[in-house]
Amino acid sequence: MLKNLKLTTSIIMLSSLLVLVAGCGSKKANDSKKEISVALNSELSSVDVSLAMDNTSSDVMEQVGEGLYDFTAKGGVKPALSTNKPKATDHGKKYVFNLRKDAKWSNGKPVTAKDFVYSWRRTVDPKTKSPQSYYFDGVKNYQAIANGKKAPSSLGIKANGKYKLEVTLDRAMPYFPSILAVSASFPLYQPYVEKQGKKYGTDAEHTLYNGAFTLKGWNGSNGEWSYVKNKDYWNAKHVQLDKVNVKVYKTEQTMVQQYQAKKIQFTQISGSTVKNLKKDQDLTVRKIPGNQYLVFNVKENKLFANQKVRQALAMAVDSNKLTKHVLQDQSLPATGYVPYGFNNSKTGKDFAKQAGQLVQNNKTKAQKLWAEGLKELGMTSAEFSILSSNTETAKQVDEYLQSQFETTFKNLKVRVAAVPFNSRLSKQNSGDFDTVLSGWTPVYADPTDFLNLLMTNNNNNNGKWSNSEYDQLIKDANDKYALDEQKRWDNMEAANKIAVEQAPIAPLFYISQVYLKDPNLKGMMLGPLGQPYYKDASYK
Known part of the structure; x- marks a missing residue:
């Protein structure tokens, strides 16, 4: 979440990737000005x-x-x-x-x-x-x-x-x-x-x-x-x-139909739906400091315990094509783990821009690392599954990753397990996955809200990756250098680099939020994570 409270960073945090989509009901909102219908995905x-x-x-x-x-x-x-x-x-x-x-x-x-x-x-x-x-x-x-x-x-x-x-x-x-x-x-x-x-x-x-x-x-x-x-x-x-x-709702087509029939007052959309409605006056796009990434289960799957295998898979993904041709919703290809939107209060520089292009797409190098990793593991081929929610966007990303991986590595078989959101969440939290399509939108306006997630003992470190140097960098950023902005920043930049280089996750893209909102729905404030505050809303 974020704040204008003069935090160590000065961004405006907005929203989360897969939340808030407006709803439905047989009764139209204008039948009762004190009742509206919304939906989630x-x-x-x-x-x-x-x-x-x-x-x-x-x-x-x-x-x-x-x-x-x-x-x-x-x-x-x-x-x-x-x-x-x-x-x-x-x-x-x-x-x-x-x-x-x-x-x-x-x-x-x-x-x-x-x-x-x-x-x-x-x-x-x-x-x-x-x-x-x-x-x-x-x-x-x-x-x-x-x-x-x-x-x-x-x-x-x-x-x-x-x-x-x-x-x-x-x-x-x-x-x-x-x-x-x-x-x-x-x-x-x-x-x-x-x-x-x-x-x-x-x-x-x-x-x-x-x-x-x-x-x-x-x-x-x-x-x-x-x-x-x-x-x-x-x-x-x-x-x-x-x-x-x-x-x-599970399909954006249904959401759009409901919105156009004036049964829905607010709906989030993505992918080709955004492209098809880009001239709609009710369409709004917001860039937010959130990301999507693939988590590797380092603890439970010996394949991903090998760093070269993880690096190879991360390098095989062309995030530019993913955002431009698959998502088509103005999301940006990831350059590192921490997304754009966090500014150093002393220098004014954006964290991700200052870090530069850490994520690499290099299929030749990926194939070399893959072969070396399998050899170290005594394997000649491999297979694994990608766990994700069964939303349209997640399915599109799953299919793209599956294609990228199997095309780059001929001795790899990738399965896709798209399940209901609650099932995905339960499996992810219990470590019951090979890889899982996940993401994060921040709670407060500081890079540590992302970087903390990969610390050894963090409850959200679902892949159970552990690195003592990384842990110490973040610990010092949080404690020793809490009031020394530049040293904090240096530590966080170093940790961000380790997270990309050692690839406990494969950063994919920085998210955008795109939605249709009924112009008669007034006063509905969208919070830092994208949630609407209906207590401030009215329907005229």
């Missing part, structure tokens, strides 16, 4: 703030939950449940927040400081296995808790009374305020969560809400649900929509 996996890591879950959480801060249209943050934006004291390591006294849960109970304390402790507890826990890296004692050396109760957050919250960091973190606007930092009402146990967040009926809307109609696996105005929301009088209907 992937299923909902969880509405538990500790587990809601993917884009769709994050999208939903923005509608039904709320934290200390909200994002602004320009990527900054503004008070939400906090009534103030405190300046950090104690050399940038302490924040004290005053909470609203009129905020309530959807069961009528007040939202208090201890709800934040419980939520954060629950998320960082290793027993929770939260993929979001590392966002709290930098909060006092997080590392010791993650390593099992201290109890979650030692985390640097405490309630000073009912409506005052104190947060203590291990080090100054200029981007920390932006983390307070993402769902990972939202509160949880302990009595309700513990009563529901393992059922919490698995469907609409076993979840509690403190946002502008409550969730209705989601049974944990279906592709349709609604956001219904929350009468207990502290700012309910500002919310103009009574209901937002959501439906998941």
Whole structure:
């Protein structure tokens, strides 16, 4: 996520690749100005703030939950449940927040400081296995808790009374305020969560809400649900929509048809659909600092434990052709791991542009490395599968990669396993894959939001690649050089180079977000990750 909070970087973060597409319903939006229909292109996996890591879950959480801060249209943050934006004291390591006294849960109970304390402790507890826990890296004692050396109760957050919250960091973190606007930092009402146990967040009926809307109609696996105005929301009088209907679609053709029939007010599109509609006045394109890449399972597949094999596969992909002839949605070929959009606050230089062209497309060298890698492994041929979501765009990328790999390496057989989004997410998180088509859109405006993902102990390092030099570079960037911008930058640039050279992933492209939006849908702000804020929207 990002911020205009004078973070170490100065970008405007916008959106995520495969989220938000507008929906549908037999009832037209103009039949009721207080009800609209929208859609997504992937299923909902969880509405538990500790587990809601993917884009769709994050999208939903923005509608039904709320934290200390909200994002602004320009990527900054503004008070939400906090009534103030405190300046950090104690050399940038302490924040004290005053909470609203009129905020309530959807069961009528007040939202208090201890709800934040419980939520954060629950998320960082290793027993929770939260993929979001590392966002709290930098909060006092997080590392010791993650390593099992201290109890979650030692985390640097405490309630000073009912409506005052104190947060203590291990080090100054200029981007920390932006983390307070993402769902990972939202509160949880302990009595309700513990009563529901393992059922919490698995469907609409076993979840509690403190946002502008409550969730209705989601049974944990279906592709349709609604956001219904929350009468207990502290700012309910500002919310103009009574209901937002959501439906998941798999084909863009259907989405466009629904949009053109005025049954959909907002839909994301990609590929040739963008090309065909490029003259449509409702079409908008946004460049965002997000990427797509292929993850190699270094731990579970001996083929990818070999660095030369990984390098060969990464070099075999022509990302220029992928973006120009396959995607056709103004995405850009990847030049490195970290995408464009992060500027050094001292020099003003863009991180990716300064790093230069790290990604290589060299089929001759790729074939040489492939042959050497197989020889080292005692193999004469190989095969593997590419796991991905069964969306149209993912399928197009899968087919392109399959063709590139099998054409370049005659003794390689590549299978494609396109599965429903939730299945892909589950398999990816459990390490049940050879390679997986994945990607990232940032939570805060700093290259470390990408680089942290490849650290040895990061929960999102699904391929389980480990490199001690890389880990130390990022650790020093986060700790030792936290307030020395140039040294931080040098460390991050060095780590970015290692990530490309050793190829635990194969960077493919930097994403763009393209969508159609009904001009009568007003005030719908798109957040840094691309989620719409329906609490600000109206339909005229």
